[in-house]
Amino acid sequence: xxxxxxxxxxxxxxxxxxxxxxxxxxxxxxxxxxxxxxxxxxxxxxxxxxxxxxxxxxxxxxxxxxxxxxxxxxxxxxxxxxxxxxxxxxxxxxxxxxxxxxxxxxxxxxxxxxxxxxxxxxxxxxxxxxxxxxxxxxxxxxxxxxxxxxxxxxxxxxxxxxxxxxxxxxxxxxxxxxxxxxxxxxxxxxxxxxxxxxxxxxxxxxxxxxxxxxxxxxxxxxxxxxxxxxxxxxxxxxxxxxxxxxxxxxxxxxxxxxxxxxxxxxxxxxxxxxxxxxxxxxxxxxxxxxxxxxxxxxxxxxxxxxxxxxxxxxxxxxxxxxxxxxxxxxxxxxxxxxxxxxxxxxxxxxxxxxxxxxxxxxxxxxxxxxxxxxxxxxxxxxxxxxxxxxxxxxxxxxxxxxxxxxxxxxxxxxxxxxxxxxxxxxxxxxxxxxxxxxxxxxxxxxxxxxxxxxxxxxxxx
Amino acid sequence: xxxxxxxxxxxxxxxxxxxxxxxxxxxxxxxxxxxxxxxxxxxxxxxxxxxxxxxxxxxxxxxxxxxxxxxxxxxxxxxxxxxxxxxxxxxxxxxxxxxxxxxxxxxxxxxxxxxxxxxxxxxxxxxxxxxxxxxxxxxxxxxxxxxxxxxxxxxxxxxxxxxxxxxxxxxxxxxxxxxxxxxxxxxxxxxxxxxxxxxxxxxxxxxxxxxxxxxxxxxxxxxxxxxxxxxxxxxxxxxxxxxxxxxxxxxxxxxxxxxxxxxxxxxxxxxxxxxxxxxxxxxxxxxxxxxxxxxxxxxxxxxxxxxxxxxxxxxxxxxxxxxxxxxxxxxxxxxxxxxxxxxxxxxxxxxxxxxxxxxxxxxxxxxxxxxxxxxxxxxxxxxxxxxxxxxxxxxxxxxxxxxxxxxxxxxxxxxxxxxxxxxxxxxxxxxxxxxxxxxxxxxxxxxxxxxxxxxxxxxxx
Numbered sequence: 001x002x003x004x005x006x007x008x009x010x011x012x013x014x015x016x017x018x019x020x021x022x023x024x025x026x027x028x029x030x031x032x033x034x035x036x037x038x039x040x041x042x043x044x045x046x047x048x049x050x051x052x053x054x055x056x057x058x059x060x061x062x063x064x065x066x067x068x069x070x071x072x073x074x075x076x077x078x079x080x081x082x083x084x085x086x087x088x089x090x091x092x093x094x095x096x097x098x099x100x101x102x103x104x105x106x107x108x109x110x111x112x113x114x115x116x117x118x119x120x121x122x123x124x125x126x127x128x129x130x131x132x133x134x135x136x137x138x139x140x141x142x143x144x145x146x147x148x149x150x151x152x153x154x155x156x157x158x159x160x161x162x163x164x165x166x167x168x169x170x171x172x173x174x175x176x177x178x179x180x181x182x183x184x185x186x187x188x189x190x191x192x193x194x195x196x197x198x199x200x201x202x203x204x205x206x207x208x209x210x211x212x213x214x215x216x217x218x219x220x221x222x223x224x225x226x227x228x229x230x231x232x233x234x235x236x237x238x239x240x241x242x243x244x245x246x247x248x249x250x251x252x253x254x255x256x257x258x259x260x261x262x263x264x265x266x267x268x269x270x271x272x273x274x275x276x277x278x279x280x281x282x283x284x285x286x287x288x289x290x291x292x293x294x295x296x297x298x299x300x301x302x303x304x305x306x307x308x309x310x311x312x313x314x315x316x317x318x319x320x321x322x323x324x325x326x327x328x329x330x331x332x333x334x335x336x337x338x339x340x341x342x343x344x345x346x347x348x349x350x351x352x353x354x355x356x357x358x359x360x361x362x363x364x365x366x367x368x369x370x371x372x373x374x375x376x377x378x379x380x381x382x383x384x385x386x387x388x389x390x391x392x393x394x395x396x397x398x399x400x401x402x403x404x405x406x407x408x409x410x411x412x413x414x415x416x417x418x419x420x421x422x423x424x425x426x427x428x429x430x431x432x433x434x435x436x437x438x439x440x441x442x443x444x445x446x447x448x449x450x451x452x453x454x455x456x457x458x459x460x461x
Numbered sequence: 462x463x464x465x466x467x468x469x470x471x472x473x474x475x476x477x478x479x480x481x482x483x484x485x486x487x488x489x490x491x492x493x494x495x496x497x498x499x500x501x502x503x504x505x506x507x508x509x510x511x512x513x514x515x516x517x518x519x520x521x522x523x524x525x526x527x528x529x530x531x532x533x534x535x536x537x538x539x540x541x542x543x544x545x546x547x548x549x550x551x552x553x554x555x556x557x558x559x560x561x562x563x564x565x566x567x568x569x570x571x572x573x574x575x576x577x578x579x580x581x582x583x584x585x586x587x588x589x590x591x592x593x594x595x596x597x598x599x600x601x602x603x604x605x606x607x608x609x610x611x612x613x614x615x616x617x618x619x620x621x622x623x624x625x626x627x628x629x630x631x632x633x634x635x636x637x638x639x640x641x642x643x644x645x646x647x648x649x650x651x652x653x654x655x656x657x658x659x660x661x662x663x664x665x666x667x668x669x670x671x672x673x674x675x676x677x678x679x680x681x682x683x684x685x686x687x688x689x690x691x692x693x694x695x696x697x698x699x700x701x702x703x704x705x706x707x708x709x710x711x712x713x714x715x716x717x718x719x720x721x722x723x724x725x726x727x728x729x730x731x732x733x734x735x736x737x738x739x740x741x742x743x744x745x746x747x748x749x750x751x752x753x754x755x756x757x758x759x760x761x762x763x764x765x766x767x768x769x770x771x772x773x774x775x776x777x778x779x780x781x782x783x784x785x786x787x788x789x790x791x792x793x794x795x796x797x798x799x800x801x802x803x804x805x806x807x808x809x810x811x812x813x814x815x816x817x818x819x820x821x822x823x824x825x826x827x828x829x830x831x832x833x834x835x836x837x838x839x840x841x842x843x844x845x846x847x848x849x850x851x852x853x854x855x856x857x858x859x860x861x862x863x864x865x866x867x868x869x870x871x872x873x874x875x876x877x878x879x880x881x882x883x884x885x886x887x888x889x890x891x892x893x894x895x896x897x898x899x900x901x902x903x904x905x906x907x908x909x910x911x912x913x914x915x916x917x918x919x920x921x922x
Contacts, residue, residue: 222866
């Protein structure tokens with residue numbers, strides 16, 4: 001029997017004990033946003049460090065301005081093995097509203113759900129259950145001769161509040177934490193219950209508020225309407241000009257660095273038989289908008305956008321008021337992909353706005369942050385190995401998925417540690433994360449653990 | 462000596478007595494908006510009725526759902542004389558803020574101002590002083606053989622609160638009040654202290670709120686941005702499309718019924734040497750916007766507009782929020798001139814909006830009222846006579862002025878009584894109406910009274 005088969009057997013044989021350990025962690029109400037739970041966050045961190053130590057790893061709980069971060073180190077049995085950093089978070093969302101839970105949120109239960117056994121508790125899926133799949137895979141290796149990779153563990157307790165302490169922590173511990181070759185993150189979803197997914201692309205985000213000013217004060221539209229410039233008109237024209245009739249963004253240079261999908265990825269996405277009609281219908285829509293000729297999945301995962309997230313000017317109460325407003329403003333956001341340069345996009349945007357200002361219109365720009373897209377190269381060797389490992393476990397090819405939104409920690413790993421991330425998770429869309437009765441499929445927990453064993457094995461092969 | 466000369470002499474000789482009567486009226490704090498002053502409004506109405514009765518006219522104070530309306534009737538010495546309706550209002554704005562008044566607002570004073578004697582009190586200009594110029598002109602005729610015109614007097618007490626009772630009152634008394642051939646209104650301004658003005662055109666106003674709806678609920682712009690239509694974009698494109706590069710409104714048929722100015726009027730307006738630079742500079746602007754090639758005065762008095770008075774959609778608080786909003790809305794107003802049909806304009810506007818809705822965008826229209834422009838025909842005989850009368854008094858030709866805003870009572874006279882209005886007033890731009898230390902020039906009071914005597918005489922000639 002090969003080592004990996006022994007490891008997988010060990011996982012199967014010890015599943016109930018693994019579940020019991022996860023339940024211990026789920027019983028700790030480590031809600032990060034509510035100061036009343038601060039001590040419980042500390043307890044969860046201590047519990048995780050203890051788990052690492054019990055496996056023979058070094059581990060400590062390090063203080064931050066917020067909740068502690070657990071750092072652990074494990075050596076592979078082979079000195080020249082690859083080195084990975086595994087990230088997870090032990091904090092959870094508040095359980096409110098409590099009256100919608102069928103049982104106490106921090107009293108985990110294993111119940112028979114419509115698609116099989118489910119672990120129900122706050123944090124079951126996000127992220128305690130996912131985090132533990134990796135830890136249990138490590139445990140199985142330790143019972144069978146040791147790890148195939150060196151592993152650095154990083155467990156934070158502020159993910160649900162935006163990870164405020166993490167960037168400073170990475171910077172302060174850069175030498176220690178930048179040793180690994182690759183980050184592994186278990187905080188994402190499968191494509192569906194049968195099909196695993198690796199999230200390989202995250203869109204970037206650049207945000208800018210624009211304030212257009214005209215007359216020095218609000219004016220009566222009867223007494224002044226005509227010769228007085230109306231900032232709402234100026235702003236609206238700019239917004240209207242930002243897209244052409246085919247839904248493309250008209251900013252000069254905007255599509256520089258936007259790659260077309262590799263043929264095999266495009267083929268895979270088409271083969272997913274994603275039901276656009278059902279997706280849109282849930283939003284009250286019947287037809288895809290946006291870039292003509294591009295599907296919903298491609299648009300959300302792999303195409304850049306320009307959206308106005310808010311606009312306001314003049315009188316917005318009930319009824320009418322004959323006012324010519326002194327100013328109007330809008331909040332713009334650009335989702336970025338590939339190697340689009342956020343700085344170049346913002347410069348092009350500002351020039352675009354300035355070029356459309358009539359005499360006497362003044363503009364103010366308020367930057368609200370800009371970061372580029374993150375892409376694990378499609379040709380990456382680690383990606384190919386992880387895909388093979390997941391196919392072996394699930395008998396289905398893993399979907400190379402994108403994510404329309406950003407995941408700040410991935411950006412932090414790239415920016416602060418210069419490290420790519422392989423995002424593999426076993427959550428399902430109906431896990432009710434952040435909602436009452438959050439659950440994690442027992443199958444996800446079991447086969448997720450097996451998947452990590454296979455991935456670690458594959459990475460070291 | 463002709464009658465008019467005798468009348469003018471009489472006005473000159475009795476000016477101090479006239480001023481004393483005005484002061485009696487100014488002492489009554491007839492603030493219409495504040496229920497605490499309701500009894501004072503009644504007192505002012507009674508006082509005016511008493512004035513009419515003392516001149517030998519019939520007069521009564523008629524109850525309305527709000528403050529009373531005074532109606533009086535006076536017969537001319539000649540049975541076949543023309544019949545005019547004179548309108549004024551006895552209510553005033555609240556005097557607040559009281560601490561900015563140099564003396565008590567309802568304790569009128571005659572003081573030496575920088576340009577001559579001034580009557581200072583709340584209502585001195587708006588509209589008690591103006592109203593009394595007409596009454597004193599009538600008094601002078603009565604002392605010299607009688608009126609040259611039949612006169613119906615209509616004094617209301619709710620002008621400062623939007624004249625809510627007036628339309629119902631006109632409708633209920635249509636037979637009585639529609640006998641006159643022409644309405645005379647004294648509630649407007651001179652062009653400047655030396656130059657009288659007759660306001661002959663008021664722009665109309667049509668208002669419509671537009672709500673554009675897209676997805677059924679707000680969405681995360683990362684998770685959904687791309688294929689989901691953004692109602693802010695749809696609305697902005699519509700607003701942007703409403704004007705062309707020369708500032709003209711692009712609605713089909715919008716300029717139907719928009720006349721070019723008669724040459725003599727255009728020449729007069731040009732000769733006014735209106736300081737556009739100064740006008741714009743007070744608004745923080747340096748150049749006229751709007752329709753290319755049209756001056757500021759022409760645009761405000763005689764050209765139609767389309768303005769957005771308010772727009773709102775999505776997140777409008779501080780900072781950023783990555784939301785795709787479910788709806789966006791804007792309040793549109795159209796200032797109308799000439800014979801533009803408000804109904805046709807609104808129909809064209811709605812069609813324009815509907816033609817620009819992408820699939821899945823829904824629109825709701827909320828009408829906020831629509832009324833056409835009011836224009837005293839430039840060729841009107843009454844206008845020609847009034848101009849001659851004013852030229853005789855001021856030694857300057859009266860400016861045929863427009864007013865960019867609407868004056869609801871003029872619309873009510875036209876709509877409910879089918880009566881044109883001749884608006885002649887002697888207020889000055891620096892009269893501080895609605896503000897502390899409101900004043901009325903003693904010269905306006907004196908020469909205003911003389912002007913009305915000349916106008917009444919001219920109308921009956």
